[in-house]
Amino acid sequence: MAHTEGRWTEAQPIVSLKDVRKSYGTVQVLNGISLDIMKGEVVCIIGPSGSGKSTLIRCINALADIQGGSIQVEGQEVHDAKLDKLALRKKIGMVFQQYNLFPHKTALQNVMMAPVKVLKENRVEVEKRARELIRKVRLEGKENSYPGELSGGQQQRVAIARSLAMRPDIMLFDEVTAALDPETVKEVLVTIKDLAAEGMTCILVTHEMGFAREVADHIYFTDKGVIVEHGPPETFFTNASDPRTRQFLSQVL
């Protein structure tokens, strides 16, 4: 694949997957996935468990490698041995199901750590930005709390702020509300909705169908490592054509 870095414009897809294949041993997890995501789009990936949703978004920021096909982020091939991984990770933020905050650091330190240590930015400026981000995820006053002292929803919002501190162009959300109780799910979803409204490109793996319908510009339904069906939420939820999609929707809606 020829390098197209530097020639990428916003008219082209910001994330582009072409026939992506991945297997763990003999188990084929991704079986030829192709999708294009434009800048500012909010995309939800839904599907039964084990359908390769999480693996798919892990491949986008090179946490997992692929065996075939190509993934391009802003025109740059992700699975390239010569790839500058730091440059890629500056562009892509990721939030996990289990929050994965650093338990030995306070909320503020968690947010500040990567910009200071990885990007070598000025500590004073980073702190100012980190405090703003914490305010943005509605956690004022929790700056000096340790993750163990915060609820699941609060931890997840710190995790979002931590990813945003790297000023990414794209955010990946891997079932970020799956480990939360129903009441705190909402506070995290509101945060994501705010982000989407600001024009952040978001790729979400989610089981929150109502939320997907509300915020997504485009919905992909995956099963057994392939995209079975995709479309804008109105047509997807009301007018699904594939029987597999209809069956899944009838079970979760």
Place this chain on the structure above:
Amino acid sequence: MWLPPIPEPARNPALRRPGHMDVLLPRRAYAASALNWRETLLNPVSMTLLFAGLTASLIGAAWAQDAASAQPSVFSVLLKWTPLLGEGFAYNVLISLLSMLIGTVLGVMLGILQVSPLMPVRKFAWLVTQFFRNSPWLVLLFYSILLIPFQVTAFGITVPFPGWLKAVIGLSLPVMAYMSEYVRGAILSVPTGQWESAESLGFTRGQTMRMVILPQTVKRILPNWMNLYAVLTMATPLVSIIGVDDIMGYTRSALSAEGRPDILIPMYLYVLSWFFAYCYPISLVTSWLERRYSVKL
């Protein structure tokens, strides 16, 4: 801990109030009201009192003996040699501290290598760890005495290696191996999500290890580390076998100078109490730390 027993509920069914259930009473209070002899005897306060009492009675007996016989009492002999034994014990402490320092630094590095992504490095570190962990400490001491030259000359600078330094190196090898295992275990016990989130934030593997993983392992390693130090201190008398000055060597000199067989057993008991007084507080702090951190995580 003793708690006053809670009054028994009325046994007579006629006197029972509806809704009153025996099972809801705190049973623990009854069990705790019986005094546990282990807790009563074997706690730090009573142990200290016991030793103070023993020492006091020894002093008393010694005075009585001093007054009664022409020969100096056991106690006054022990007191006479105390400065020398103290000096010897200082060597033991010095050797244990230096071995611990070297062993810890090397052990942490070896432990990190044990989880290296490079297979040959991992295997090599594993082999070194297992080799030194499964070797008798005394044999390692003999080896370090025999293999390390008495001085090393490099670039015109001569570094002498006296016996005690060789002993320090010999003892630091098993410490290194144990430490390596503790570090490896602690690193593997940190959830993989920590690695993933650090990686997605752009941290390199080295940065992740240094800033994210290792700080989280300290809590888990600390009790083991202190326990290892106590064990190491108790192993330091081994150096007397290879002719390095320590409390054991000085004790032997003192005994031969006195030439009194009746001193033999009290003297070695005295040496034991030096080690006990040094190591017991460490084990107390260790178990306190273990209790403190076993709840969290």
